[in-house]
Amino acid sequence: MNTTKTYRYGVSVFLLFLVFLSSPLFARGGGERDLDIRLIGSGEAGMTIRHMLGETTIPDDPRRIVVLAEEGLLLDLIELGIKPVFSLANEPADIALAEPDELEGIQITRSAEGISMEDLVNLEPDLIIGHEFFVERGGYNRISRIAPTVVVRSDDPAEAFIQTAMIFGLRDEAESSVEDFRTEFKRAADSLAGRIPSISVATVYPGANIALWYRSDVPVPSQLEALGAPLRPGDEIWGTLRPRQGRAFISSERLDLIDGQILVLLQSPFLEGEMEDLARLTEDPLWQTIPAVLNDRVIIMDRLGYPGFRGQRRLLAELVGILEVEIRK
Structure with a gap:
């Protein structure tokens, strides 16, 4: 059986099975911001x-x-x-x-x-x-x-951090931290430019409900897209899937849509039945036909594991590490 790489808090372990904003975070530069506060x-x-x-x-x-x-x-x-x-x-x-x-x-x-x-x-x-x-x-x-x-506001972690700081007269400090992060992010994106394999991002929810993520405010697909990762399926398919808030549900018969060279699964151990249903789905013969599964390039990440601005910084470090490993394969 294929092993799966699981990431949380910077730790990678190997498991046999698994035991919730496009964000403007990376596009905004200096100057006056259109803040809600x-x-x-x-x-x-x-x-x-x-x-x-x-x-x-x-x-x-x-x-x-x-x-x-x-x-x-x-x-x-x-x-x-x-x-x-x-x-x-x-x-x-x-x-x-x-x-x-x-x-x-x-x-x-x-x-x-x-x-x-x-x-x-x-x-x-x-x-x-x-x-x-x-x-x-x-x-x-x-x-x-x-x-x-x-x-x-809650849809943009960096802007939320700045606005929270404003309430306590700490805007300058927060903006400095955000600008440092954006500089680091751009450096990482420049380093990875043109080298990232295609990636599908999915979640298997309880009840074996399968969701694909694309151009979402959720941290992992948002950062992947901003880093320049080619997300699959692409625009030609995505428009037919009736997505809502960057997420579209598919049946197990359409696992062929998960066609990225790498599969990133966003999972949480805190929803009852989610781990078990994922484990069962991985035994489905159709699951075994997914390219990333065949090539042992499945990565599991905690979709609740990167809260707030602190989470954005940790996520960037983890994604860069993951991508560098995958690029070398």
């Missing part, structure tokens, strides 16, 4: 900013910050030296790229469960920061009566 005033009460759901005055030196978003925003705050008292996460017991001491003292709840308004009040927040989906789910007007509430 803007400073509109400053006074004794604090800095007032405008964001996508309203205007909010940020208290000076907030100490009880609540995060109504998943681990990407949490890690951005930690990266900025700010520790909230509460956050949501996909899997509280296993937050990628976070050290135990960074999470110490933070109450973390599974995002699928959310938080009740009563529990939110009991946290006694002096500032609430969140992504639009989670804030609107609870009702922005209701939540903002509990504490000043700011909504940060």
Whole structure:
């Protein structure tokens, strides 16, 4: 049976089977950005900013910050030296790229469960920061009566990092980090130009639901495309697949569409049944006809393993390493 290379947190292991934005992140250069958060005033009460759901005055030196978003925003705050008292996460017991001491003292709840308004009040927040989906789910007007509430965009990790920093007067530091990353990214793309084999990116969800990724905001296919990887299937096929948000579902009878020289599988061990269904699918004779499977060029990556701006930097390092190995084959 073919072995499969699995990557998470910079570690590669060999397994017999597997045990969720095109991003403008890499295209934007210097100059004034069209940010969703803007400073509109400053006074004794604090800095007032405008964001996508309203205007909010940020208290000076907030100490009880609540995060109504998943681990990407949490890690951005930690990266900025700010520790909230509460956050949501996909899997509280296993937050990628976070050290135990960074999470110490933070109450973390599974995002699928959310938080009740009563529990939110009991946290006694002096500032609430969140992504639009989670804030609107609870009702922005209701939540903002509990504490000043700011909504940060979530589709572009670099811009989200800068906007989060702006809330705390740290925009210059964040922009410097982002520009350094973009310089590093361009250097990597230039080095890999014209050398990357064709790549298919897919996910096998529970129930053996197979999705192909292409021109997506999801970190792995987004970075691969920005690095210049030829993603398969190409435009001539993709338009027929009725994609939504950079993803199209196919049946097992159409595994022939996974025709890249390399297959990158984006999987998560936290969805019940996903590992088992992937293992079963790999025993299907049609799976064995996939070119990357035949040539032992299947790579499994954690689709929840690269949250926030910290995740973008780690992902770049991992992808460059993976691609350099594959290019030498």
